[in-house]
Amino acid sequence: MVRLALAQRAAWLRARHVVKTFLSGSNVGVLQVGRVLKAFDGLPFHSDAAEAHEAWLPSAAELEAEGCGLRARLREVPGGESLISQLTDVLSEEMAALSSLEEEDAPSEVRLVEGTDGLQSLVWRGGGEQAREAGGDSFEVSGRRLAWLRRQHAQVVGGRSAEACADEAALIADEPLESLFRKRTFQMLARYDGMGGGSAGSGNHAAVPPEVFEVFEDWAQVPRGACIECFASPLNHRVADDTEAAVKRNPGGKKGSKKQQQLRAQSQPPSPPPASPPPAGPARFFSAFPVTDAPFGSRGSFLAEDSLSSSLLSEGGHTLLLFNPPFFARHMDQIAPRLDRFLETLTEQEDIADQSAAPPPRVTALVVVPAMGERRSYEVPHLVELMTSPFFRAQLTVRAGEHAYCHGLAHKRTHSPSTRHISGFDTSIFLFSNLSDPPARKRNFETLLKKVSAAFRSTSSAARIRISNHMF
Numbered sequence: 264m265v266r267l268a269l270a271q272r273a274a275w276l277r278a279r280h281v282v283k284t285f286l287s288g289s290n291v292g293v294l295q296v297g298r299v300l301k302a303f304d305g306l307p308f309h310s311d312a313a314e315a316h317e318a319w320l321p322s323a324a325e326l327e328a329e330g331c332g333l334r335a336r337l338r339e340v341p342g343g344e345s346l347i348s349q350l351t352d353v354l355s356e357e358m359a360a361l362s363s364l365e366e367e368d369a370p371s372e373v374r375l376v377e378g379t380d381g382l383q384s385l386v387w388r389g390g391g392e393q394a395r396e397a398g399g400d401s402f403e404v405s406g407r408r409l410a411w412l413r414r415q416h417a418q419v420v421g422g423r424s425a426e427a428c429a430d431e432a433a434l435i436a437d438e439p440l441e442s443l444f445r446k447r448t449f450q451m452l453a454r455y456d457g458m459g460g461g462s463a464g465s466g467n468h469a470a471v472p473p474e475v476f477e478v479f480e481d482w483a484q485v486p487r488g489a490c491i492e493c494f495a496s497p498l499n500h501r502v503a504d505d506t507e508a509a510v511k512r513n514p515g516g517k518k519g520s521k522k523q524q525q526l527r528a529q530s531q532p533p534s535p536p537p538a539s540p541p542p543a544g545p546a547r548f549f550s551a552f553p554v555t556d557a558p559f560g561s562r563g564s565f566l567a568e569d570s571l572s573s574s575l576l577s578e579g580g581h582t583l584l585l586f587n588p589p590f591f592a593r594h595m596d597q598i599a600p601r602l603d604r605f606l607e608t609l610t611e612q613e614d615i616a617d618q619s620a621a622p623p624p625r626v627t628a629l630v631v632v633p634a635m636g637e638r639r640s641y642e643v644p645h646l647v648e649l650m651t652s653p654f655f656r657a658q659l660t661v662r663a664g665e666h667a668y669c670h671g672l673a674h675k676r677t678h679s680p681s682t683r684h685i686s687g688f689d690t691s692i693f694l695f696s697n698l699s700d701p702p703a704r705k706r707n708f709e710t711l712l713k714k715v716s717a718a719f720r721s722t723s724s725a726a727r728i729r730i731s732n733h734m735f
Contacts, residue, residue: 265371265387268373268450271319272457273334274357278320279303281353285346292370299340302333305591307458308551316348318392319454323351350726366440373445381406386450402452404498407449408674410490412497415559416444418440451555457499461672467671469684470499471587471631474718479629483581488547490583491575494594495548497559498674551589566597571605576624584628592645595632599648602628606697608610622678627696629715634660634689649693657694663687666719692716 282303286296306321325331325346337343376384384400406413413435414428428434435441459467476490483489492500549565550556557563563570565588575583584602588594609624635646649655666686673682686700692715694708 264446264450265373267361267364268453269387270361272453274354274361275307275319275457278353278357281350282346283720285349286340289340289342289481291340294657295340299333299336299343302336303317304458305332305589308589308591308594319458320361322356322358323355326351326354328454332593336639372442373449375445376401378403380557382675384411384446385452387449402449403675404448404452405674405677407677408498411560412448413441413444415497416440416447419560420444420447420558446560447555450731451497451552454552454555455496468494468496468499468589469668469671470495470501470673472667472669472683472719474721475629475715476501476585477583478714478718479583479711483583485577485581485583485629488581489577490547490585492548493565493570493584493586494550494588495560496550496552497542498554499669499671500548500550500560533690565601566594571601573608576626580625582624582626584626586628586630586632588632590633592674595645596648598630598632602630602695603652606695609697625696625698627698630693630695632691632693634691636689646691652695654695654697655693656696656698657708657712659692659716661686661690661692661716661719663689664714666690691718692719 265317279300281297282300286299291299306325321349326334328334334347338345340346372388374386374388376383378385382403384403385400385661413423413431417423417428417434417440418425420443421437423434451608455467471492477487480487480490488501489606495501545598547678548561549563549570551564552559553561565571575584586602588597606626609626622681630649632645632649635643650658663686667683668686670682676682694712696706696708
């Protein structure tokens with residue numbers, strides 16, 4: 264389990280290095296290099312491989328497919344087509360090596376080491392030189408996120424109730440369960456660390472702030488944690504700031520002159536109220552890698568055929584869906600068709616329910632995607648499909664620089680400002696529902712979007728604090 268995870272990570276980073284080496288020898292600018300690497304980092308989200316050792320690395324067929332984003336980007340680079348052939352050979356060799364990898368034959372364990380600033384390190388003991396050759400033997404995660412992962416693992420794998428999982432000391436004391444938890448967490452961290460280019464790439468998925476979820480759930484009058492994330496991971500599912508474990512930067516260091524302290528205070532807008540931590544109950548999210556994510560509550564990939572089904576419906580209540588996809592065409596293009604089919608099915612059920620005493624299912628969805636901006640409609644077919652859906656109810660755009668997302672590396676950060684990232688692009692928020700939209704309800708939908716927009720904007724205040732502090 265652990266050795267395979269590290270070997271997969273090392274194989275991915277070697278393939279990424281091949282791309283970087285090729286680009287460094289090409290006459291392309293920095294922006295073009297960034298676009299190609301982003302397309303490469305997006306490949307794991309597109310993989311259809313089912314086998315554990317192939318679930319990360321793309322196949323030759325996927326690389327050569329016309330819809331491959333990397334292939335499209337490389338067409339803009341002189342000689343770029345030759346890299347596809349080179350990558351195909353490299354990845355074929357890597358997958359052959361992974362498929363022949365033997366399981367650990369010697370006892371090994373993943374130890375937990377207390378770090379600084381509220382961070383915890385999971386360290387593989389037993390790998391030795393082999394572990395370092397495979398790409399490292401330790402990964403960091405915030406204490407708060409680790410505690411949440413432990414609770415979810417205990418519920419999913421250990422069959423514990425949410426109430427029983429509240430006693431973290433008891434969970435840690437259960438040695439067999441804790442040992443398995445650490446190994447599976449290590450495996451999952453290796454996957455996401457490698458996918459992000461060793462924490463330096465563009466594969467880290469920014470998340471919708473928890474304040475947005477809370478506004479959405481309060482509007483629908485459902486319990487906190489009821490909203491289902493259709494694109495998430497165990498590391499960014501309902502990310503909340505780790506303010507409880509945070510310590511100030513430069514503890515014990517110089518505070519600066521009195522004048523500087525006054526200027527800092529004046530430059531910092533008031534912080535928004537702290538968001539609630541991730542709910543204690545079962546997680547409700549889809550993610551790209553069921554192999555590593557299922558032990559922490561993932562329902563699988565949204566791209567799976569049966570992802571949107573009646574199993575998602577809240578009994579007698581209001582089902583909420585939130586779509587914040589990776590900004591790749593394959594993902595964004597599938598949202599409207601899948602959502603339309605799902606809601607059409609519910610509409611048919613509603614017609615049957617009108618003849619019975621059972622209340623019809625209610626579903627409302629928020630879709631968060633980059634705004635059209637200066638692009639033309641043929642460049643953004645997913646936006647056209649969203650706006651022409653029969654279940655489209657309202658839309659609102661939040662301007663660049665006026666809102667923030669949770670950083671893709673928030674699980675490794677414990678200082679509230681550093682977990683937020685001010686968006687450099689306009690964001691469009693679409694609202695869909697199988698509920699009809701008479702004037703009164705339409706106003707209700709528009710009110711919800713205004714509250715969601717305000718929640719997005721409030722999160723940028725904390726991010727600006729970080730920027731203003733860098734001035735001194």
